[in-house]
Amino acid sequence: MISVRTLPFGFQAEGYRRETAGGDDCSLIITIGGEDLRQADAGGLAELLAYREHMTVRSLVAGEDVAVLKTSTSAIRSLSESRKERKELEILDRINRAVGNYLNGGIRVLKCESFTIDFSSARIMGILNVTPDSFSDGGQYFTTEKAVSRAVEIEQEGADVIDIGGESTRPGATPITASEEMNRVIPVIREVHSKVDIPISVDTYHPEVARAALDAGASIINDITGLRSPQMRRLVGRRECPYVIMHMRGNPADMQLNPVYEDVVYEILKFLSESIERAESEGIDTSKAMVDPGLGFGKTFQHNVTILNRLDEFRSLGHPLLVGASRKSFIGHITQETGRRRLEGSLASAVCAMMKGASMLRVHDVKETAMAIAVARSIMSGRAPSRR
Helix, strand or coil: CCCEEEEECCCCCCCCCCCCCCCCCCEEEEEEEEHHHHHHHHCCHHHHHHHHCCCEEEEEEEEEEEEEEEEEEEHHHHHHCCCCCCCCCCHHHHHHHHHHHHHHHCCCCCEEECCEECCCEEEEEEEEECCCCCCCCCCCCCCHHHHHHHHHHHHCCCCCCCEEEEECCCCCCCCCCCCHHHHHHHHHHHHHCCCCCCCCCEEECCCHHHHHHHHCCCCCEEEECCCCCHHHHHHHHCCCEEEECCCCCCCCCCCCCCCCCCCHHHHHHHHHHHHHHHHHHHCCCCCHHHEECCCCCCHHHHHHHHHHHHHHHHHHCCCCEECCCCCCCHHHHHHHHCCCHEEEEEHHHHHHHHHCCEEEEEEHHHHHHHHHHHHHHHHHHHHCCCCC
16 A cells, blocks of 8 residues: 655645656655555665655554655655665655655546546536435435436536435435335436436445436446445446445444554555455456545544545545535534534635545536635636636
8 A cells, every 4th residue: 555645735636737857846645555565575675765764664554564655756766776686676666656646646538328427627516416315405405306406406516426315324324225225316416417418326225226317318327335335336437437446444333333444544545445446357447437535434533534634645546526514514514503504614624625636526506616616726726717
């Protein structure tokens, strides 16, 4: 496992591109663990890297030793050039790839069957909950007519994707059957598909629901369980559709019962990296994968703010990063507000996530988020925003 971050103040990803083969030098912290650290140690690479700058080893983070290296892009390039013919080249390639992903963003275009999503700037995924009990808007769009009307509105407000879900995944939620979920979402997806011109994502962990949703017009599978199900992985592989791998500790019914991590960011990165590698080993096209650290899914308040503070590290994976902070309880912990009264905190979280490298923001308040992002982007670039 390899992750990258900059020194000393983090990384502003939006609109920032740098080729690692040239340009100004950049100070980095690279974390190396698991099999990657064993490969580095076996070839003496860790010792050489430590000699060049500074390396410490933290014992048993997520059950394994982890080396933390302070270095620079120029040092990594120089090391790669000097050891091209050595057996350490593979691990150096992996380090270089992680650095390149971090600085340049990795996969920048996601192709659906009928759509292409360009992640050169952060995109917006509008939430449409077809449920009676979601934590902030349960029951509001529970009929097909109301749900379709809201979907059209979501598109008009500036969303790039509509995410339709039929089961509440709030902490402590009672699971429903796949057939009940299907009865809720499939008629809505079918109608929405005929009325909007942006991709539809289905928020489900049931393979049979995902299959029916794709047949009804959905283009993306958003799986909160991180493709744990072999059936879901087979479906994604067969249909060659874009998909989201999310991290969740446990399941919605028990995920908030004392979640504990040694290093929450490293452990989520490890899970996402291993999930991508497993998908790749099973022949699934991982160029269509997005990753989601799963804010609020088996995380405490401190875990959530730590993830957002270090969000740029997830760019090391090289996949578009989806972030869903909208109206989450950690915002209420700060503002002492509930549900839809968490708008201001949700907008602040969205802007921070965008600045830290989020590729897509999953939000309830589409219009307000689009305006906040446009203002933040204009300030960061020093230019007037381009018209969509």
